[in-house]
Amino acid sequence: EVQLVESGGGLVKPGGSLRLSCAASGFTFSIYNMNWVRQAPGRGLEWVSSISTSGSYIYYADSVKGRFTISRDNAKNSLYLQMNSLRAEDTAVYYCAREDSLQSFDPWGQGTLVTVSS
Amino acid sequence: QSVLTQPPSASGTPGQRVTISCSGSNSNIGSNTVHWYQQLPGTAPKLLIYSNNQRPSGVPDRLSGSKSGTSASLAISGLQSEDEADYYCAVWDDSLNGRVFGGGTKLTVL
Numbered sequence: 394e395v396q397l398v399e400s401g402g403g404l405v406k407p408g409g410s411l412r413l414s415c416a417a418s419g420f421t422f423s424i425y426n427m428n429w430v431r432q433a434p435g436r437g438l439e440w441v442s443s444i445s446t447s448g449s450y451i452y453y454a455d456s457v458k459g460r461f462t463i464s465r466d467n468a469k470n471s472l473y474l475q476m477n478s479l480r481a482e483d484t485a486v487y488y489c490a491r492e493d494s495l496q497s498f499d500p501w502g503q504g505t506l507v508t509v510s511s
Numbered sequence: 512q513s514v515l516t517q518p519p520s521a522s523g524t525p526g527q528r529v530t531i532s533c534s535g536s537n538s539n540i541g542s543n544t545v546h547w548y549q550q551l552p553g554t555a556p557k558l559l560i561y562s563n564n565q566r567p568s569g570v571p572d573r574l575s576g577s578k579s580g581t582s583a584s585l586a587i588s589g590l591q592s593e594d595e596a597d598y599y600c601a602v603w604d605d606s607l608n609g610r611v612f613g614g615g616t617k618l619t620v621l
Contacts, residue, residue, distance in 0.1 A: 428610070430556075437513070438548070438556065438599050440610035452609050488555055496603060497546040497561035504555055 395419040395500055397489050402505030409479050409509070415472040415489030415502055423467035426492040429474050430501075431485035439485075442474065443492065457483075479509045514539060515600055515613035522619040528588040531616045533600030535581050539611055543603045545583040547576055550597040550615075559598070560585060587618075595620045 401413040415427070429441040442453045442463040451463055462475040472489050486506050490498035516534040523529040533545065547560035558567055560576035563583065573589045583602075587594055600613040 430612075437597075437615040438550075438601075438612040440601075440612060443610065454609055455607075493561075495544065495562050495565075497558055498548070498556075498601070499558035499561075499567065501555040501557070 395491075397491065397500060397502035399487060399489055399502045399505035402487065402507045404508045404510065405479055406511050407480060407509055410475070410477045411479065411507060413474040413476065413487055413489075413505060413507070415474075417470045417472065417491070420491070422465075422470040427465060427472045428490045428492055428498060429463060429472075429487060430490055430498070431483075431487045431507075432504075433482070433485040436485075441487070444472070476507070479507075481509050483507060484509045513614040514604060514607070514611040515602065517598075517600060517613035517616045519614065520617045520619065522621055523590045524621045525590055525592065527590045528586060529590060529618065531585045531587075531598050531600075531618070533583045533585070533613050535583075535602065535611075537581060538606040539581075539602045539604040540578065540583055541581040542605055545576065545578050546601045547583075547585045548599045548601065550599065552596070556599065590620055592620050594618060 396418045398416045405411050426445050428443040444451050444463045460478045464473045486504040488501050488504045490501045544562045548556040549559045550556045563578040564576040575586045598616045604611045
């Protein structure tokens with residue numbers, strides 16, 4: 394079964410850091426681009442970042458550029474999101490999602506909640 | 512304010528046909544393929560339509576997608592109570608060099 398499981402969310406103070414992980418199973422992780430998408434409470438989906446199969450191509454939303462870093466470890470079938478200088482507006486459920494060859498996201502993980510508050 | 516514009520809400524009675532629109536520009540919908548996602552309450556999003564009008568296996572054929580110029584739409588016919596969810600369109604934007612989502616449409620089955 395294709396599965397994505399996020400972890401690492403929690404409560405952090407403004408200006409703090411957090412590292413999210415996404416463990417992939419049931420498919421050949423190394424041949425898929427991967428993405429992070431977030432959803433603030435009661436709000437819509439916001440794409441955060443994407444990384445190509447080898448990590449050569451990386452893209453970020455303007456809202457997180459310079460503060461967040463996406464990475465992957467194909468040997469460990471894992472995707473990461475290092476989040477620094479966190480702000481209250483970064484509070485959201487963070488989903489990882491596999492990107493197929495036609496650039497759609499399928500499947501998505503169950504999400505991990507990040508709360509930035511003093 | 513989302514780059515892609517969706518109506519915040521839509522509604523219909525069981526059996527009816529409803530359409531959800533997604534309006535963009537030449538840099539996104541006008542030059543790339545559109546995907547649609549369904550998010551049931553309290554769950555992660557699920558791919559509903561890919562490449563403008565393709566259904567993944569398991570998605571019933573009463574759901575369909577279309578695209579024309581800088582707009583796309585999702586149609587749901589034979590509306591059922593289980594269709595009550597939030598729906599999002601998504602596409603790559605060449606100007607932003609990133610993915611963009613519509614603001615989402617909350618579908619209510621009356």
